[in-house]
Structure formats: C-alpha cells, structure tokens
Amino acid sequence: MQALVPSLIADNLACRRGDRLLFRRLSFALEPGAACHVMGANGAGKTTLIRAVAGLTTPYAGEVRRTGALALLDERTGLDPDLPLGRALAFWFGVDGTGDAAAIIARLRLEALAEVPVRYLSTGQKKRAALARVLGQAAPIWLLDEPLSGLDTASQGLVSALVREHCQGGGIALIASHQPLDVPGMTAFAIEDFAPAEAEEEA
Amino acid sequence: MIAALLRRDLAQFFPFTGSGAALPVVFFVAVAMLFPFAVGPDANLLAKTGGGVVWIAALLAAILPLEKLVARDIELGFFDQLRLRGMAEEAMMAVRLLAHWLSFGPPLVLATFPAAALLKIEGETFQILMLGLIAGTPGLAAIGLMIAALTASLRAGAALSGLLLIPLALPILIFGAGALARQDQVSLGFVAAISLALVALAPFAAGAAIRAAREN
16 A cells, blocks of 8 residues: 555535535645645534545535545544543554554553543543554545644644654645644645635525 | 454443443343233243243343444444445444344343243243244344434434334234244244345445435
8 A cells, every 4th residue: 555656636626514515616636745734714614625535425526536545533533432542542553453553652642541441531632542543544644634622732743743754754634723733845725715605605 | 354343343232341231131131020020920821921022022122222333433433434444334334233133132042041931931932932032133133223323313313213123123023923822933934034134234224324424
C-alpha cells in the first residue's frame, strides 16, 4: 500500500444536509506531503465534507478519488467505552497490525491512562486516544475533523507536530477545524466560499 | 480482521463477561419459575402448557439485548472505522449475528434444562422443545439484528424494536410451539427452514440499514 503514491482529489463536490445545500462546486487535489485546512463556522458543513471525502456518505454531486488508505479522526473515538483504554486501543492496533504501539502511546502521553475505562476519560484525553488510533493505522491519508477541540495548549502543539511529521513523510492531511494549526505550507479554504447564493438555494 | 471483530463482539455480548451480563437467561428462567406459581402446581396442566411458555420466554429474552446490539457501535463510530479499513457492512453484520446468537442461543438452550424441570416437561416433549429452540433461536437472532439495525438511528428505537420483533417472530413461534402440541418433529423442519432463510437475509438487510443510517 505504501508503494502507491497517495493522492486525494475532490471533483466538483456538492453535499446536502436534509433539504439544504451546504456547499457546491468544491474541488481540491492533494498531492503527497500536502496539508489542507478546511475552515468554516459551526454547521457550515465541515463534518459533512469530511464524511463525504471519507466515502462514508454519498455526495449530492461530484466525486472523490483517492489512492491510499485513509484514517479518520472525528468526534467519535471508535473505542469501547467499557474497556480500559489500553485494551480498547489494542483492538485497533491488532486490526491495523501496529508495530510500535508502545511508542505511540508514549508520544500521546497515555501510559498512565492504560487501565482507565474509556468512558471515564476527559474530552481531551479521548481525543488523544483517538489520535493514537489514527497514528497506529499508519495510513497515508489523514482526515481530521476538529482535531484540536478539547485539547490543552501543549496537546494542540502536539497535533500540529504530528501533522507536520505526517506530511514531511509524504502523507496527506485534510483538516477541518475552526482553530489555527501551525503547519508550514498548509493550504486553506473556507467552506462558506462554496456555499450557494441565497437565490440559488431557493431554486 | 474478521476474527478480531468476532472476538471483540463476543466479549461485548457474552453473558458473564460482557456488559450485557446474563440478564436474558436469568429472565428466561425467571419466567419458567413464575409460571407454576401463577397457574398452580398441577403437573398435567404444566406439562401441556409449559412448552409454549418456554417459547414465549425465549422470544422475550431475545428482545432484551437488542438495544445495545447495533445502536451503540453506530454512536461510537465503530462501524465507520471498520468501513475505512475496507470491511463491508454485510461482513460486520454477519459477525454481529454470529456473536449475538452465540451470546443468547446456547445459554438459552442450557437454561431450558432447569426451566423444563420447573414446568414438568419430560420425554419426547422435552426433546422436541430442545430441537425447536436450537432450530429457532438463530432465526430469532436474525430478526433481532435486522430490527436493531433498522431502528438504530431512531430516538425510540429500543422500545420499537421489541414491538417489531413480536409479529415477525410469529412463524417461528407457531411452528416451534405447534410441534409441541402435535408431538411431531416435521414442523421443526419448517422452523429450521425459516431460521435459515432469515440468517441468510439478515446480514444484507442489516448492512444496508447501517449504511442508510449514515446518510442522515
């Protein structure tokens, strides 16, 4: 899988939520090493875009083409709430064949939490645990939906550092966030720029 | 990945280890225990009606785990993560069906021993009851899975799933309990056939349902 050159292309994408068109004519092409920051107010359609790009929902129009495996971080951790964090993460590390699980857990400062059931973790701790899951997947394409929400300043810096390393290693990152990230060379667009005009929406 | 998922699902749903505990089985035995108190200790009457009571108890016990069966993992984003790793929803649901059945079918069959003793079910009636439950519980599990997947995104899903399961489970109940009344094993073949068809259908219906749940 790593032999392929990863790429992520959105072509003329349009998505709806219910009856409302959130954005249309949205296109981008991300090459290896590219990071792209999707900005936008709450409810503008950032999560909808991320889920459409992930292939979890079908866009209203347009298409997404990608080469390479994809890792998704969103507000849902995918970790069993009743299990201790160590075992909940071990499930995904096992599925993904993660080799350096201990290093990932140390990097995200989760060692001390290994025995704590996931449901007792704070928002920020859950976010760090989900990031560990993403790192363990070793996928060339990252889709991060609000990776900074709930994190303290130190952890926010860590997320920026992880994205920098991922992209320096030839990875692709598409990040939806209303907070700034410190990633040099990152492109950015606001989802509102692709929102339909009032008249168009009526039509 | 399938093996890892099955291990995880079993740990989640199996009695005594999972969060669901042994509640359906305890419930099942409790119904069998209460029935003689309600109708009196007449052995003939109990033997005549007991088989039907066991079937109804089995059906109700199958409803209990439905609430957690699918909805929780949708909320967790668990199925989404598996999808991103290339697993089809149908495969996830087939594994879930197997885990669900293993977690309540065999324990229920085992619990039928004490239940049958309490209800004075013996001899050939007991044999037919056992075979019927072995043939029928996979079908009940399949109906349960389909309903759990369909109602997962609804607010009142849990209450609704119980109501929906009852009419859909009627054919299994009619042939399964009917075999007891007529003391014949032929209608058990019908139970097995209905179960088989449901088991074959359920992963596809449930898979389509959780895909559709993402779209809203």
